[in-house]
Amino acid sequence: MLTLINGQESASVDVPDRGLQYGDGLFETIAVGDGRISLWDRHLERLADGCHRLAIVMPDRQLLRDEVQRVAGNAARVVVKIIVTRGSGGRGYRPDGNALTTRIVQGLSWPQHPPEAARDGVVVRWCTLQLARQPRLAGLKHLNRLEQVLARAEWRDEYAEGLMCDRTGLVIEGTMSNLFIVHQGVLTTPDLSESGVAGVVRAEVLARAPTLGIPVAVQAVTPGMVEAAEELFLTNSLIGVWPIRQLETRNYVVGKTTQALQQALPEELSGGGA
Numbered sequence: 001m002l003t004l005i006n007g008q009e010s011a012s013v014d015v016p017d018r019g020l021q022y023g024d025g026l027f028e029t030i031a032v033g034d035g036r037i038s039l040w041d042r043h044l045e046r047l048a049d050g051c052h053r054l055a056i057v058m059p060d061r062q063l064l065r066d067e068v069q070r071v072a073g074n075a076a077r078v079v080v081k082i083i084v085t086r087g088s089g090g091r092g093y094r095p096d097g098n099a100l101t102t103r104i105v106q107g108l109s110w111p112q113h114p115p116e117a118a119r120d121g122v123v124v125r126w127c128t129l130q131l132a133r134q135p136r137l138a139g140l141k142h143l144n145r146l147e148q149v150l151a152r153a154e155w156r157d158e159y160a161e162g163l164m165c166d167r168t169g170l171v172i173e174g175t176m177s178n179l180f181i182v183h184q185g186v187l188t189t190p191d192l193s194e195s196g197v198a199g200v201v202r203a204e205v206l207a208r209a210p211t212l213g214i215p216v217a218v219q220a221v222t223p224g225m226v227e228a229a230e231e232l233f234l235t236n237s238l239i240g241v242w243p244i245r246q247l248e249t250r251n252y253v254v255g256k257t258t259q260a261l262q263q264a265l266p267e268e269l270s271g272g273g274a
Contacts, residue, residue, distance in 0.1 A: 001078070001107035002071045007063075017102055019085025022093065023143040025102075026050040028082045031237055031269075032072040037080075038269065039237065040065065042200035047084065050140045056086050057101045064103070071107040079108040079238065083143070111238060118262065121245030121254050122160035122234070126223070127151040127175065131166045131195045139198035148175045160242070161234055163226070166195045171221040174234055177242070178202040181221065182231035182257045187214050190221040201235040201269060208264050214257060231255035240269035 018024035031038040051058040083104040089096030129151040152175045161174040178199040180189045232244035241262045243254040
């Protein structure tokens with residue numbers, strides 16, 4: 001599929017680029033279907049926040065949108081990945097304040113998720129790898145993903161996802177998703193002020209739940225709270241909402257709160273879609 005690097009068709013990046021050398025950059029993974037860019041404003045907001053916090057020059061927003069649509073073309077369903085790096089320059093870790101931002105817009109085929117995942121739920125496990133706590137990077141979708149790579153290497157395909165805790169034992173997220181729990185009618189998701197990625201579907205769920213009369217809480221979550229919950233579900237921009245039907249040996253129901261939120265989300269985020 002098509003890849004654009006700084007607006008030009010290419011499949012190679014400069015070796016000195018700081019994104020390659022140091023993971024000095026950010027990325028967004030976006031669902032596009034029939035020309036519709038799912039949750040574009042939320043993706044753009046997170047990217048802009050990341051660029052601001054890392055002092056990387058944010059690419060022009062309309063230019064990015066045009067390139068996403070160019071890469072997506074007329075595909076019925078496609079994944080478009082945006083990567084923004086600090087570019088090349090600087091000696092060692094010290095960044096060059098005059099470096100030109102590198103932007104990559106890449107088209108990827110849609111993942112083959114089982115259609116029953118959104119309806120019947122998935123089986124997940126606890127990861128043994130623990131996340132570091134770094135508030136300056138918390139929430140960002142930065143290019144340093146070694147924690148997730150190592151955690152995902154803990155199993156093959158018998159589980160759909162692994163849940164990760166930080167060094168203090170608090171539950172943070174999945175390797176590729178955010179976690180929500182429902183207990184006594186309250187929808188709760190882990191606080192991400194010290195670690196984790198603030199997902200765009202997570203933000204959408206938090207915004208829509210109160211309109212359905214569902215109280216929400218963003219707070220520290222312990223493994224005990226997860227195990228005591230009546231419902232659990234995962235979110236990201238490609239799976240939408242996946243209920244959890246089993247966490248290791250513990251079973252959960254696909255409950256009314258989870259189903260209500262699936263139905264309330266945009267069409268492309270329901271049924272295991274984008």
